[in-house]
Amino acid sequence: MPSHITESRIHGGAYSSPEFAAIFSDASQVQKWLDVETALAATQAQMGIIPHEAAREIARVASVELLDLDALGRQSMETGHILVPTLRALEALCADGWGEYVHYGVTTQDILDTGLILQVREAWGLVLQRLRAIRGHLLTLALRHKHTPMVARTHGQQALPTTFGYKVAVWVDEIDRHLERFDEAYARVMVGNLTGAVGTLAALGPQGLEVQRQTLERLGLAAPLSSWHSARDRILEAAWLLVQASGTLGRVANEIYHLQRTEIDEVREGRRAGQVGSSTMPHKQNPSTVDLISALSRLVRAQMLALTDAAFQLHERDGTAWRIEWAALPELFIYAGALLARMEGVLLAGLDVRETRMRSNLDMLGGLILSERIMLALAPRFGKQTAHQMVHEIAQQAQAEDRPFREALLSDSRLHGCFSRQVLDDLLDPAAYTGLAAEMVELVANKAMPRSSNDGLELQLSTQGNPSRSQHVMEGM
Known part of the structure; x- marks a missing residue:
């Protein structure tokens, strides 16, 4: 029986996203471990470290579909080790003893960290897709209402006139900065790690750096200059980017929530057929989606606190802190995925922009x-x-x-x-005192939208239940 809210049959549809849940599922995680092992074996065969036959056999059987995930879970508890059961199962699947060459010269954290980065990259692509879609919807709204006058409020009080389009353009501009940050961070985050037990590559010998470079190249990742087993800044940066973007969308949702207050009533969520606002007050039209988005934004931020604790790693490796990431990072991405999907849904359903009410609110203070x-x-x-x-x-x-x-x-x-x-x-005409609001909407609209080829979609090594190993992972076997 599911007990976590993201898997709940009652609540899961609100707090989870199927695409993000699939990326961080057991099947996806294990397949990415297998992808790393496959790429490692292919590189080692090409460099003459292990037989080509071993690499080909490892590649042949390195599919999560051939493994019993329930059995792996039980064995993980029995052995007290998260990866050994998978390695044993992979070895057993290999014919003619070629399984002896599985996991040759690397350590568990190499596989888990590199696999995690593959998951992050896959999720990264979806994040950018959704952010760009949300940006597009908001920009259309901003341009449509660049001359629509409304009250600007400071400290919760009516201040001066502005336009609704300009309010929305500020959101668009903020999202653009998030897209720029994702682009700038890509090269820092998408880095694997195959440096061995204490990060010195001792087990791989003089060829260690080249083994690491070629293996990670097959996976579409960069090689680190030094081990990052205990340096978790890459994970923290990926998480923080998502926290910032989620914070912006949470702020947008919160603004819509308050603008839908009966006393203001300038913007409303689009209504769905069959939607019910209250179980006892038939007239209610609650902003149910934007209040969920605000809650999800807070849940995303809450996971960041746990991840910052995971940065306190002891010595060269430290499981007490590392294990925090296994719980917090998937939750952060899954909550963020749900938030992005809900926000896109609100915009696709169409906001009800109540121009007449905006005008009457401008006149509320009698000039x-x-x-x-x-x-x-x-x-x-x-x-x-x-x-x-x-x-x-x-x-x-x-x-x-x-x-x-x-x-x-x-x-x-x-x-x-x-x-x-x-x-x-x-x-005293408020529509004539909106300053350069409309012009600034155009400035935002005419700025080139941040767009990077590094959207994490150019290389998909696996998908849930349907392993699809990239051809260049297999080359040289």
Whole structure:
């Protein structure tokens, strides 16, 4: 019976993503271990370290479909070792004793860490696909509403007019920076490690560095300059990139959540047929998806705390910290995958942008939202500081007496002759005081979208239940 929320038959659809769950499944993980062993054997055969027959036989049987994962789980508990049962099963599948050459000159962490990077790379590609799709939907929304005036709020209070399109363009620009960070980090993160028991490559002898380089090249990974068994910055960087991107989308979801408040009601989630807001209040239309996205963003961030603890590795290798990654990193990616899917779903369903309500909210303060504009119009005559004090006094009086700002301005003796009624009406038009919002939307739209060939999709060594080893892993056998 599933007990974890990501596997729950009740909750799993909300807290998990099938694609990300497949990448971090047992079958995917074990297949990637086998891919590393296959690539290692192929390289060693080509370099004359092991017989070609051994490498070919290892490649022939290195498929998770030939293994009993339940048995591997039991044997892992019996042996107290996560990889040995898989190695024994692989050895047993090899004919004519060629299994003796499995796992030749490397250590468990070499296989597990390199396999983990293969999983991260596969997930990385999906993350970028989803982020780019979300970016595209948001950019379309930004351009459509670049001239749609709405209230900008600071400290939870009405501040000045802006446009809804510009609000969305700020989100797009932030996502672009995340895409740039993913691109910049790719070369640092996509690095394997086959440096042996204490990272010195002693078991592989003088050819060790070349064995490592060629093996990792077959897997589409770079070789490290030194062992990173105890240096977990690559894992932390990959996780932190996802935490940052999830934080942005969580912020977007939280903004939509608050804009859907009955008292604001400027943006609503699209409604699905059959969707129910409340079990007892039939009128409710709760923002159920964006509140889930906000929760998922927090869950992603929570896994980062555990992963930072995993960075405290002792000596050359340390299982007490390393094992934290096995739990926290898959959860982080799976929660993030669910978040990305839900956000894309919200945008595909279409946000209900309520322009009429945006306009009525702009008028809620009776013109006070244009106090800055009035102050600046008076500044050439009175000086900016004096104008600020005057407008502040008039605004406070208007609020105390519940009078329209326009009337309060016209009735103040200090301002007689400063404005005609028509000029004042023009100054108090919120749609005419959105600054360069529309122009900045265009700046964001015209910026080249960050796009990298390093999206993790160019090399897929395995998929769940359908091993598909790359041809160049097999070369030279």
